[in-house]
Amino acid sequence: MSPTHPTSSLHRLLKGVSLFSLALASGLYPALAQEAVTLETVVVSGNGGDGTGPGGGVTADGYVATRAEVGTKTDTPLVKVPQAINVVTSQQLEDRKVQTLKEALDYTPGIVNQAFGFDNRFDSFYIRGFNVTYDAVYRDGLRELPGNFSLFKTEPYGLDAISILKGPSSVLYGGGAPGGIVNLVSKRPTEDTYRVIEGQIGNNSRYQSQFDLSGPVAGNDNVLYRLTGLYRDADTDLRSVPDDRIFIAPAVTFRSDDRDTSLTLLGEYSHAEVGGNASFFNEDGRITNLESGDPASGPFVQDQGRVGYEFKHRFNETWSVRQNLRYAHIYADVPYGQIDAIAPDRLTAQRSSWIIQDKLDSLAVDNQAQAEFQTGTVDHTVLMGLDYNHVDVDDRIGYGPAPDLDLVSLNYGAQPFERPDYNYRNVTTKQHQTGAYLQDQLEWNSFILTLGGRYDWVSNKDHDNDLGSDTKQDDTNFSGRVGLGYLFDNGIAPYVSYSTSFSPTIGANADGTSFKPTEGEQVEAGIKYQPTDLNLTASAAVFNIVQSNVLAPDETNPLFQVQRGEVRSRGLELEAATSLPNGINLTAAYTYLDLEITEGDNVGSTPSGIPAHQFAVWGDYTFVNGPAEGLGLGLGLRVEGKSFGDDANTLKNDARLLVDASVTYDFSKLSESMKGTQAKLNVKNVFDDREPTYSGTYGYRGEGRQIIGSLRYQF
Template sequence: MPRIRRRTLAARALLVSCALPATPSFAQQAIQLDTVVVDGGTGGPAAGTGVGGGLTTDGYVGTAATVGTKTDTELRKVPQSISVVSRQALEDRGVQTLKEALNYTSGVRVGAFGFDPRFDAFYIRGFDVTYNGVYRDGLRELTGNFSIFKTEPYGLDGLSVLKGPSSAVYGSGSPGGLVDLLSKRPTDTPFREVQMQVGSYNRLQAAFDASGPLAGNENVLYRITGLARNADTDLASAPDDRAFIAPALTLRSEDRDTQLTILGEYSDFKTGGNASYVNENGQITGIESGDPAYGDFDQRQGRIGYAFEHRFNDSFTFRQNLRYAHIDADVKYTQIDALLRDEGLATRSAWRIVDKLDSFAVDNQGEARFETGPVEHLVLGGVEYNHVKVNDRIGFGPAPSLDLASLNYGQQLIEGPSDYYADATTRQSQTGIYLQDQAQWNRVVLTAGGRYDWVDTDVTDFISSDASSKDDDSAFSGRVGLTYLFDNGISPYVSYSTSFAPTVGRSLDGTAFKPTRGKQEEIGVKYAPTDLNLTLNAALFRIRQTNVLASDPVNPGFQIQRGEVESRGFEIEATTSLADGLNLTASYTYLDLTLLAGDNEGNTPSGIPAHQVALWADYTVGDGPLVGLGVGGGVRVIGKSYGDDTNSFENGSRAFVDAKLSYDFGGRFPQLEGAFAQINATNLLDEQDPTCASAYCYLDEGRKVIGTLRYRF
């Protein structure tokens, strides 16, 4: 068989990325079936402080976490930039999606593809982390093409953002960093709440959360969290419906040296399969490409796993995190292929993508604390295994034309495709061993670690056997960092870290692609005074990613491995929660992103601004006649960015304003203790200018107002 026919599923499915411009390209998706890890957080008592977990917060301020090291470490000792979004911050801002949770975090870009309710797509330090940088309870959420886990923020106790390459302990992943989500966990103190929400786009939602000792046994704790929502969105073809239930159970010994927390979730989501508007002559139109008659994106997902810990003594602890997860994603959508203005019609096609994903992940860790003379050591060693199996089927067929005069959406029968032109199963396994030492001598902390990974990828194409492939990759990753701890809370640091991510497929001559590599140099300073609930982090960094796939200039439709991207920048972020009721988070990001080799060499990748500024402040009156009244507001400024990778035009800068008004009835009326009302508005000024990426343009989500009534008891 001629070698020219040996295209992998990833190469052939580039056609799909043209059909759905708002979706990250399938070529990017297919290379991201690899692995990573990190840990999450707990909120304050009002949010239900969970047992275990990997994040300690006080109001908005994160003080310690396992993110970055997999050990419970003060954030000021970790030689990389880390941001925290606490449970209280999620509630104050009325966060509804993972993207909204990250809106005020330095170094993170959300909204590059406008309003898209299908995926929580975002970038860290200029690199996409949607497919290989999201973690849940210390284990990576493994993904497929459209089978990407959706996050319900009501089920979270907080999240952490680790910036920069992190393969030294987490395995393969993006050089931009990763986000770890912490599920709500059982609490020692009984906790119950019920909640109702109404708002824009016919939104109606009910939720509940209950936790505490089970049957009065302090060593058997439970938690169950649930939510149901029916809502529309800006897009007529994209609802925002969901049902979510998450049970959790903690079992522990009398001496608390042994603990097992079982975590589960089942969710059913419905949104739209196409989130784009038609573009014409390089400009966005007001014509939706999708159609509610054939446009549902139905996803059912479930996970079950546990976090186990046994402390043998003050020196040695063993931990094991394990999870099995499953996703069924059924995506139906229409797309407008051409506008025939003279005939008053838009020709269309109907598509269907069906993904089924099964994944398994387990991380075994041994932690030892000891001293060698004046040096204190915290040594972590581990073995991690991940496996994911994804079956992906894609089909398309004709659809009746749209009448441009009447815009008869939903009024015609659209049957969808009768067969699939692509049908393939990808299996990927990764095994990694790692070792890390956090050595402290007086005020100096040296963090050094390394990891070796083996990744096996097997793609079986059921349409064309020539497109099947097997690839084996292995890589060593490392990190070394040095931190100095001043008595006044200032902690300067310097670090060097690396990452890798395997790629699937081969070049025209049959050569297997090498893993992409990332390396970062970072220098920064952290400030966390002991007498003030405040953190301030500033960092200068440079990341370079090599072996990036680029289009083959000689053989169109194929790829070669010659791309290189450099990201240089500066970030500063401050967070505080003061005793007088004031909470504040502020951030600024400067990013210089350049394509050093490959397609559009010397240009800046589209959709990523050079400047971002965000400020959120919230104040609650603590006494007097207005006690319990809360007022909050924020502004997010997104600077100019290029609309295409050739840098031929720019997206203008824009500012989004958010606001909050709340009232705690129990402050003034003791008989109403636990009753609370809140109104949140996002994009209050209804900023909806087009934003373009990869020469395709989108609209941001318009103004959204949500009212919440909550009762805790």
């Protein structure tokens, strides 16, 4: 049996808030809505309103982002950055009631997140054809270094925005995939008072409540706070996979009267219980309807916490310094059962019992000094940085026998699963990475030249605790970027850039050989459009990327991954977003991707699971006058083209169309006393498409229809 996790006072507190919010949603406290104060809705985006900081703040109006620090680590308009950047704003997260990081990226060009079907264990996705699950997720500008199963679980309700920097980005961030990086921007304290509680009810016995409170402390504008929390009790389409979570994230900002100095403290704790095995049994290369997992094995339990700070100080008009630091810990306990084979008589399925336990501790710090000055007619923004990342992971794996599954009665959960010993793997991994970087953004007339270089020192050590043996690898690498753009007065900005990547990779393949670092390079050209008289942004980019040592699923052992020789990715990305005063919000994206294995096995083939064409559009319209005033309607279409189900390209996945929709009503249009009360119904995958997708010759089934009804009250 899996170890128990005692219910804490925090658990009881959040559950109490959950019951209160759901009671409000059910109409048990109608008097409360009558006492709603008349505060205007606050759309929170970025880093709490101060516009700059080391954490990758975002400035946005509705669906339209104008600034995101992810591209340069400085407060630079997106049109001046010589690489493609996509931003999922806070309003997009709210309008679609996003529940996972993968869902948040559904309408972003260049991203594939359906290759492995429904799996709430991890946020697995590809950028520009490269799997970035393990080496490209950042939180507030600092990399979230993972272990084997100790990957950080992202709660979207704790985010202000998500910014995606496309292409190799090691010049500023060190480790990173050549497809790009995803930077998660945490909610930060706001200058204005902001208080929201919300209850949600959905299919699969889903119950959730959440709250978000922010503003000055005791009326002191120099001390701001934010407290965000969530409680969820839910099942999923699979009987062995729950979707339960507790999340709480406090934040406090201290700042000087002149706003030249500020310190923001950021914390988070989450407890998640999901399924250790979300797959379906595959037989003879085809997926079946048999769930491979069993609820009797127990849930995948993960406790995760982080604490850190962001500090910044401006000395004068020229010099400023910033520091961003975070310590994080993960405990992941993953018991699960799996079907190994069907008996010859087809009456029973033979199974095994597995256990994976990861403990992870990580420390990340990024120190920056910025100088703004002129040399003649050229404006300079010079950034100097020194960052350090450390991760320590204990990874243990064991397996043993499990009772057969009766294929007639399908007696899932009726037989006990013994927790096996750790007899398969017992390894401690430690990695240190130090990077020094220098960047200069030069502006002359309407030309913008961006130059950057970085040098990394990386040490990786694996210690086999059973054998007492060590495997150590030290690497150094120089990464660079050069980009040139031109900003026309009408908001059009063409650009061209060259950038490289270097990514140390934690872990090993099935035979215990440590993964080698990856290297990549990209040439990109594009055009961005951001008019000054319209809340609109549009962009187009073409690119060519080459990377060696690409990670891919191990087709003979799904617990591990393997490395290919070389992959080339080239393609086209288009994106547009707008939010207009007449109630229209719209985002649209198109991706064409030509992906090819150029060295190693299956040369000339396309890596599996990645479609050549993708199109996504989400539109939201709110009636601003007339009898339907306050009613909002949303509709989303996601089209995935055909893809290959194996790297040999002998198996094909059909194209598919997924539909999402929403209906919203603002009750303040009925009565001023109900101001701040909003009801919403969101349906994802309206037509319940559960057709399987094959990747790495293994079949995965997508998530079925998801229905969430919510009642939100802002006061």
